[in-house]
Amino acid sequence: xxxxxKRREVVAQLLADRGDLxxxxxxxxxxxxxxxxxxxxxxxxxxxxxxxxxxxxxxLALAQPSRRVLVVTGDGEMLMGMGxxxxxxxxxxxxxxxxxxxxxxxxxxxxQATHTASGVDLAAVARxxxxxxxxxxxxxxxxxxxxxAVHAQQGPNFAAVKVVADKVPIVLPPRDGGLLKARFRRAxxxxxxxxx
Amino acid sequence: xxxxxSEAIDWPLEVHRILSGAKLRQVGYVxxxxxxxxxxxxxxxxxxxxxxxxxxxxxIGLAVGAWLGGERCALLMQSSGVGNIINALGTIKECRFPxxxxxxxxxxxGEFNPWQVPMGQATPAVLEAMGVVVQxxxxxxxxxxxxxxxxxLAYNSYVATAVLISQKVIGIKSFQEQAAR
Numbered sequence: 411x412x413x414x415x416k417r418r419e420v421v422a423q424l425l426a427d428r429g430d431l432x433x434x435x436x437x438x439x440x441x442x443x444x445x446x447x448x449x450x451x452x453x454x455x456x457x458x459x460x461x462x463x464x465x466x467x468x469x470l471a472l473a474q475p476s477r478r479v480l481v482v483t484g485d486g487e488m489l490m491g492m493g494x495x496x497x498x499x500x501x502x503x504x505x506x507x508x509x510x511x512x513x514x515x516x517x518x519x520x521x522q523a524t525h526t527a528s529g530v531d532l533a534a535v536a537r538x539x540x541x542x543x544x545x546x547x548x549x550x551x552x553x554x555x556x557x558x559a560v561h562a563q564q565g566p567n568f569a570a571v572k573v574v575a576d577k578v579p580i581v582l583p584p585r586d587g588g589l590l591k592a593r594f595r596r597a598x599x600x601x602x603x604x605x606x
Numbered sequence: 607x608x609x610x611x612s613e614a615i616d617w618p619l620e621v622h623r624i625l626s627g628a629k630l631r632q633v634g635y636v637x638x639x640x641x642x643x644x645x646x647x648x649x650x651x652x653x654x655x656x657x658x659x660x661x662x663x664x665x666i667g668l669a670v671g672a673w674l675g676g677e678r679c680a681l682l683m684q685s686s687g688v689g690n691i692i693n694a695l696g697t698i699k700e701c702r703f704p705x706x707x708x709x710x711x712x713x714x715x716g717e718f719n720p721w722q723v724p725m726g727q728a729t730p731a732v733l734e735a736m737g738v739v740v741q742x743x744x745x746x747x748x749x750x751x752x753x754x755x756x757x758x759l760a761y762n763s764y765v766a767t768a769v770l771i772s773q774k775v776i777g778i779k780s781f782q783e784q785a786a787r
Contacts, residue, residue, distance in 0.1 A: 434671070454674060459697040462667035469671020469679060472632060472655050493660030494667070501657060587701035591674065599676045606676060606761075 413572040415550060417511050420571050421482060422447045423553050424509065424560060431561065432470060432598070436463035436483025438518040439578075440511050444482055446581040451597035454590055455583040461490030464508050468498050471506035471565075474598070478505050480560050485512040485526045485570070492535060498566050499540030507560040507567040508536070512546075513575040521575065536568035544568035617775070618644040620750040621708070622651070625680060628757045632657060632672045632679035634665035639784050640710030640776040641682045648682075662687035666694035669705050678761065681707045685714070685729040685770070686722060695736040698766045705766040706756050707738070715744075715773040718780050726773075733768050744772040 421443040425433070433453040435444040441455035456463060467481035488495075488510045498506065514527035526532060536544035547556060547569055559567050584590055595603035621644055625633065633648045634657045635641060648656040659665050665681040672679035683691075688709060698705050712719070713726020730740050739759060743752045749771060756767040778784045 432675075456697075458700070459667070459670075459694060461663065462670070462694055462697065465664045465667025466671035466674070468657075469632065469668040469673075469677075470675040471671070472657070473672045473675025473677035491664070491667075494664050496660050497657065497664055501655075587697070591701045591703065594674050595676065598674070602676070 413513070413548065413574050415548065415553075415571060415573045416576075417443055417513065417573040418446055418578055420511065420553055420573060424480070424482070424557050426557070429561070430477060432474065432477055432479050434463050434466045434470065434479070434481045434483075435583075436481070436487040438484060438487070439513075440482045440484050440487070441583060442578075442581045443511065445583040446579075449583055451593040453583070454594050457585060457587070460487055461494075463487055464491055464494040464498060467506055467508060468494070468501060468503060471503040472501065475503075475505055478561055479503075479507070481506070481508040483508070483510055484517065485510055485514060485532065486516045486524045488532055489525055489530070495536050495539040495541065495568070499536075502540070502566060504565050506565045507563075507569075509556065509560070510568075510570045511573055512570045513573050515575045517575075517577070521577075526570070532570045533568060541566045541568045546570045546572065548572045615746050615750075617746045617749040618647060621753050622647040624750055624754050624757065626651060626653060628754075628761075629678055630654060630680050630757075631677040632668060633682060634659050634668045634679060635682040636662050636665075636684070636687055638682065638684045638710055639778060640684065640771065641708070644708075645682060662690040663694050666691055666698065666705070670697060670701070670703055673703050678704070680757075681705070683707065683709055685709055685711045685726045688729045688732060689725045692732060692736060695733075695738065695766060699737040702764040703766070704760040704764050706753075706760040707766065707768045708753060708771065709768050710771045710776055711773045717773060718778075730770065736766075738766040738768050740768050740770060742770040742772065744774055746775045749775070
C-alpha cells in the first residue's frame with residue numbers, strides 16, 4: 411500500500427498549539443518540516459549528529475520530567491540509532507514521544523531506499539524494546555490521536571508515520587549550533603541558563 | 607607507586623563524591639570492568655540517573671539532551687568506546703556543550719589483548735583532534751583531583767573534557783583476572 415500522508419501536514423498538525431512542548435528535530439527533512447511548521451526556541455533542530463535524536467530526547471525528558479518532549483525524526487536517522495530504542499525502553503520516560511516521519515527514503519542524499527522500504531518495521535522494534543505504545547500510522551484520521559498522545563499519554567510513545575516520498579521545499583532553521591543551544595536553554599530555564 | 611599503594615585510595619568512592627558534589631544528575635555508561643565500582647556507586651545514588659547505553663555514542667545524545675534540559679551529565683567509558691563517539695563529538699564542539707568523560711584505558715599499560723592496542727594507542731590523539739581537552743592520569747591518587755578539574759573546565763568553559771585513567775591503575779593483566787572481578 412503506498413503512503414498518502416504528506417509529511418509537512420503531519421508535522422504541522424503535531425506541532426499545532428504546541429504549548430510548552432519541547433522538540434528535538436532529526437537532521438535533514440524533519441528539521442525542515444519542524445521549521446516549516448514555525449521556528450521555535452524550544453525546538454532543537456539538528457544539522458548533524460545522525461542517529462542521536464532519540465537519545466537527545468531521552469536526556470531532555472529525564473532532565474525535565476514534568477514537561478513533554480517530542481522527537482521528530484526520519485526513518486534513516488532512526489535506523490542509525492536503533493539501539494537508543496532499547497535504552498529508552500529500559501528507562502521508560504513517561505514524558506517522551508518519538509515520531510518517525512517514514513518516507514522509506516534517505517531524502518538528503520538522493521532518495522535512496524532505507525531498510526523500512528524493504529519491510530523493516532520500526533514500530534515493532536520499538537515494541538520489542540519495551541515501548542508499549544508503538545504503532546505505524548498510515549491514515550490522516552490517526553494523526554489527531556497521535557498529537558494527543560504526544561501531549562498527554564503516559565510514555566514512552568513511539569509512532570512511525572508513513573508519508574509520501576516527495577520532495578518538498580527546504581525551510582532552514584538557524585545553523586549556528588551555539589545559538590540553537592543557548593536559545594533553547596534560555597527559553598526553558600530563563601536567566602538560570604546563563605549561570606548554571 | 608606500587609599496586610598496593612595505588613589501592614590505598616578508594617578512587618571510585620572519591621570520584622562518586624565529586625560527581626555528586628558537582629550536581630551531576632545523569633551518568634551514561636557502557637559496562638566496563640575498570641568503572642565497575644563507580645557505576646555501582648552511581649546506580650545506588652538516588653540523586654543520579656545512571657543510564658546504561660547500548661553504545662557509547664548514545665551517551666553524547668544523552669548529555670546533549672540533559673544539558674538542554676538544565677542537567678549535568680557525565681559519561682563513563684573504556685578507551686575502545688572512544689572510537690564510537692567521534693562523529694558525535696562534532697555536535698559537542700559545534701554547539702559548545704559541556705561534557706566530562708571518564709575513560710579507563712585499554713591497549714596501554716601491560717595490555718594482554720592485542721585487539722585493544724590500536725584504539726587504546728589512538729585514544730588521546732583522536733579525542734584531541736575532535737577538540738576534547740585530555741587529562742591523562744597514571745596514579746590512582748591523582749584521579750580525584752583530575753576529575754574535579756575536568757568538571758570545572760567542562761562547566762566553566764563549555765567544552766568536552768576527558769580524564770584518561772591509565773591501565774596501570776586498573777591493573778587488569780588477563781581475561782581470567784578480568785572475569786573474576
